[in-house]
Amino acid sequence: MRDHETVPYSLPAITDEDSINRARSLRDRLKQRRTCRYFSDKPVPREVIEAAIEAAGTAPNGANHQPWHFAVVSSPEKKRAIREAAEEEERKFYGADKDKAKASEEWLDALAPLGTDEDKPFLETAPWLIVVFAQRKGGIEEDGKTQNYYVNESVGIACGMLIATLHEAGLATLTHTPSPMGFLREICGRPDWEKPLMVVVVGHPEEGATVPVHALQKKPLDQIASWL
Ligand code: IYR
Numbered sequence: 001m002r003d004h005e006t007v008p009y010s011l012p013a014i015t016d017e018d019s020i021n022r023a024r025s026l027r028d029r030l031k032q033r034r035t036c037r038y039f040s041d042k043p044v045p046r047e048v049i050e051a052a053i054e055a056a057g058t059a060p061n062g063a064n065h066q067p068w069h070f071a072v073v074s075s076p077e078k079k080r081a082i083r084e085a086a087e088e089e090e091r092k093f094y095g096a097d098k099d100k101a102k103a104s105e106e107w108l109d110a111l112a113p114l115g116t117d118e119d120k121p122f123l124e125t126a127p128w129l130i131v132v133f134a135q136r137k138g139g140i141e142e143d144g145k146t147q148n149y150y151v152n153e154s155v156g157i158a159c160g161m162l163i164a165t166l167h168e169a170g171l172a173t174l175t176h177t178p179s180p181m182g183f184l185r186e187i188c189g190r191p192d193w194e195k196p197l198m199v200v201v202v203g204h205p206e207e208g209a210t211v212p213v214h215a216l217q218k219k220p221l222d223q224i225a226s227w228l
Contacts, residue, residue, distance in 0.1 A: 029167070029168065030164060030167065032167070033163070033164075033167045033173075034172070034211045034215060035173070035174050035175065035211070035215060036172035036173065036174055036201075036205050036209060036211070037116070037122060037174060037209075037211075038122065038205060038206040038208070038209035038210070039122040039125045039126035039172065039174075039201065039203040039204065039205065039206055039209075040125065040203065040204045040205065040206040040207065041125050041126075041127065041203075042127070042203065042204040043127050044127045044128060044171060044202060044203055044204070048166070048169045048171065049072060049128055049130065049202065051165065051169075052162050052165040052166045052169065053070045053072070053130070053162065055161050055162065055164075055165040056068070056070065056158040056159065056161045056162035056165070057158070058161070059154060059157040059158035059160075059161050060154070060157060061150065061153075061154030061155075061157070061158070062148060062149030062150035062151065062153070062154050063148075063149050064140065065135075065138070065139050065140055065146070065148045065149065065154075066140065066154075067134060067135040067136075067138065067148040067149075067151045067154055067155060068132065068133065068134065068135065068154065068155045068158050069132075069133040069135060069190065069194060070130050070131070070132055070133075070162075071130070071131040071132075071133065071184075071188035071189075071190065072128060072129075072130055072131075073128070073129040073130075073131060073188070074127060074128055074129075076124070078187060078188075079123060079124045079129060080124055081187050082123050082129060082131075082183075082184065082187055082199070083120055083121070083123035083124045085178075085183040085184075085187065086120050086123060086176070086178040086181075086183075086199075087118055087119065087120055089178045089179060089180065089181070089183075090117075090118035090120065090178060091118045093118070093179065094108070094117055094118045096117070096118045113212055113213075113214035114212050114214060114215070115212055120176070120178075122174065122201050122203075123176070123199070123201065125203070125206075126174075126201045126202060126203035127202070127203045128201075128202040128203065129199050129200070129201055129202070130162070130199070130200040130202060131184050131188050131196060131199050132155060132158075132159055132162075132196070132197045132198050132199070132200060133184075133185070133188070133190050133194040133195065133196055133197065134151045134152060134154075134155040134194065134195045134196075134197045135148055135151065135193065135194050136148060136151055136193050136194070136195060137193040138193065144191060144193050151195075152197070155197055156197075159175070159197070159198065159200065162200060163175070163200065166200075166202055171202055171203065171204065172202070172203060172204060172205045172209075173200055173201060173202055174200070174201040175198050175199075175200055175201075176198065176199040176200075176201055177197075177198050177199070178199070181196045181199075182196070184196035184199070
């Protein structure tokens with residue numbers, strides 16, 4: 001290693017048995033997560049959202065520039081603005097306004113088992129929308145100039161940690177990705193070197209909420225892993 005300033009690093013020692021048990025126990029909890037498309041308006045404490053964003057902010061990332069920003073939306077006015085703009089794009093995507101759908105036939109067929117359409121009422125019903133921005137530039141100082149690295153990878157990992165923490169807190173989430181989503185930059189007042197990546201919708205499932213059977217089908221270990 002090249003010379004650089006360091007501090008010691010160690011982890012509390014645990015047995016292999018504990019290690020296996022802890023991995024399996026977190027796996028089993030994460031297996032309960034579902035993408036939820038039916039949210040109630042039941043409030044969620046701001047403290048939960050703060051802690052989850054702090055957890056996301058510890059994600060491994062390019063050159064420790066931490067190239068993310070989380071715009072947290074709870075005001076009814078902003079939520080409505082986001083819903084209206086998102087539904088306008090989704091109507092074009094699904095071809096809901098008589099125009100030809102922007103999405104290909106193949107894409108629409110792939111979405112059919114999920115039952116999604118252009119209506120996004122959850123963007124107003126759910127108590128919190130976390131709009132995630134990827135900072136193409138800025139560095140640690142967020143100067144808007146310094147080059148950032150592995151931005152999509154970094155922010156993607158951060159979103160995974162955000163969602164895992166919210167799930168652990170007993171909340172339902174939905175990663176919503178309207179396309180195009182430039183309108184989010186305007187509504188959230190973010191600079192043009194930031195790219196909106198996704199909206200993480202957070203709240204409690206509505207009574208009677210369902211998930212598509214299609215989403216329960218998970219690839220088994222021997223299909224998703226190879227051992228060399
Ligand atoms: N953004 C659209 C379409 C959509 C696309 C994929 I890939 C999904 O997994 C789900 C939806 C929408 O939100 O409806």
